[in-house]
Amino acid sequence: MSLAVCVFCASSSRIDPKYIELATEVGTELAGRGHTLVSGGAQVSCMGAVARAARAGGSRTVGVIPEGLVSVEISDEDNDELIVTPDMRSRKGEMDRLSDAFLVLPGGIGTLEELFEVWTARVLDMHQKAVVILDPYGVYDPLRDLMQSLLDAGFARAKIFDAIGWTASVSEAFDLLERSQPRIQPTAEDYAESEL
Template sequence: MRVCVFCSSSGRIDGRYVDLAAEAGAELARRGHSLVSGGATVSCMGAVARAAREGGARTVGVIPKALVDVEISDDDSAELIVTEDMRSRKGEMDRRSDAFLVLPGGLGTLEELFEIWTSRVLGMHEKPIAILDPYGLYEPLRGLMEHLLDEGFARPRIFDAVGWATTVGEAFDHLERSPVRLQPTAEDYIESEP
């Protein structure tokens, strides 16, 4: 399976997040998967790719031209794709992946998560998504999603579309299970009577 990992490239984060990324990369390799990543050598992005390669996994990096020098492109990848912009980066990562693992990250990671999560909810793909959150970083996000559901801005399928995990093993177990089929219906798009 080709697993896309969304994660931080920030150098200002606690080392436990970098260690978590390295653990995820090692487990990916141990389970015989390949990695699709953001193509950087820094922070979590670099840690997951290095650990995956050390374990024998094939790694593919996808990085926008504007970030080659900023994030320091991962020239050790088996394949490094340089895209025109962030949108084409995400499209290339999506196209090359069978599953998505979301590690703790910032705004860029959230953007990637929301795009792939939304398209999964809308039935545009059936690739599994796991959010790995052992330290509770995404708990406010989970609470927000529950609030959106309560207020009628989302359907229960938003929680069917992702798996929440607190360990690396749980996250990969979720990705390796057959994904739940989400078939949107007309009522998902039509206002209902209060």
């Protein structure tokens, strides 16, 4: 089963090289499994590393980048397809449209924004695409704790964790992406009594 896997990850150049290595491993695994990469379209940092590794393994890569970031992030012209959007909102919409599943690597506020949008839509049953966080270094441990606190306080339902996979292993991340996930059916009570 070949998927178009959208990888959300860092474009910052000031990160530990281990995150670049992780992105490279992800691109290699993606290619080895015969998937297509959808990414943010930059050739720098983790974003560039995952795309280069995917192409080196024979995968098709599609980059989606907003016009305002073409020069800032240095667009990856080696992508098989590079889509330039008017702004960030249309970028996310296009990445969503093109993708069958989402893999989230450690990243900054842009990565978090992308994560929360697809995670929220999954909780609300607006899509059934797999959403998986790959975090071998515990970057997102505080986020997991925060979401548990929101759940404990009644601001969220247990299905927030049903709607996402969380792993420290590259191979397990792809296993989760490829495996069908349980369907989440929101009820009127969910909307009435609780936030996401």
